[in-house]
Amino acid sequence: MLYSEKVMDHFANPRNVGELENPDGVGEVGNAKCGDIMKMFLKIEGGKITDVRFKTFGCGAAIATSSMATELIKGQTIEEALKLTNKAVVEALDGLPPAKLHCSVLAEQAIKTALADYYRRNGVDPTPLVGEISGECDGHCCH
Numbered sequence: 001m002l003y004s005e006k007v008m009d010h011f012a013n014p015r016n017v018g019e020l021e022n023p024d025g026v027g028e029v030g031n032a033k034c035g036d037i038m039k040m041f042l043k044i045e046g047g048k049i050t051d052v053r054f055k056t057f058g059c060g061a062a063i064a065t066s067s068m069a070t071e072l073i074k075g076q077t078i079e080e081a082l083k084l085t086n087k088a089v090v091e092a093l094d095g096l097p098p099a100k101l102h103c104s105v106l107a108e109q110a111i112k113t114a115l116a117d118y119y120r121r122n123g124v125d126p127t128p129l130v131g132e133i134s135g136e137c138d139g140h141c142c143h
Contacts, residue, residue, distance in 0.1 A: 003060070004094035010064035015071050018053045025121065027113025029106050029133075036062045036103065038110040040070070044118055049073050049081055054110070061100035062107075068092050069107040078118075081111060082130060109133050 003011075020041040030037040036058035043051035052074050056066040069089050073081040086104035090096050096104060112133050116126035 002097065003064075004096075006068075006093045007061065007064045007096065010067040010093065011060040014063050014067035016053050016067065016074070017055070019055065020051060020053045023053075023114075025114040025116075025118030027110045027115070027117055029109045029113055030058070035059075036106055038062065038066050038106050040066075040110040040114040042111075042114045042118060044078065047077050047079075049076055049078070058103070059100070061096055061103040064093060065089050065096070065104045065107040066110070069104075069111060073111060078115060082115060084108060084111060 020043055023041040024044040025042040026039065027042075028037065028039045037056070038058070039055045041053045042049055052070045054066045054070050056063050065086075069084065072084055072089065072092060076084075086101070086108040089104045089107055090101065093104075112130050116130045116133065119126035119129060
């Protein structure tokens with residue numbers, strides 16, 4: 001399986017790894033059966049994502065997509081972050097092998113789940129803003 005240099009770089013040197021203390025939103029997607037679990041932590045001030053961290057248990061592509069996704073939403077408004085698609089994550093990484101595309105879907109879902117959590121914590125129903133998020137593995141698993 002061939003990976004782009006950007007994928008290898010984000011896998012070897014992932015950005016924004018770890019947890020945030022007192023996050024404003026936390027999202028976890030994936031499951032142990034599938035082997036890929038992503039957890040995103042967001043710090044939001046004045047409608048902007050001021051900081052973001054992730055913890056990913058999974059393959060290299062899962063780590064690389066999480067890392068790239070955090071880079072793409074850092075400093076963005078909530079509205080901009082909600083528009084981030086898995087396709088944009090894949091393009092920013094210069095592509096992924098077809099068998100690994102689901103990793104980018106998980107990264108997108110992790111962000112949306114964390115934003116939904118942020119809305120809930122602030123007494124807002126996230127569904128009209130974020131949409132329905134399954135957060136479950138779709139069977140195209142890495143392991």
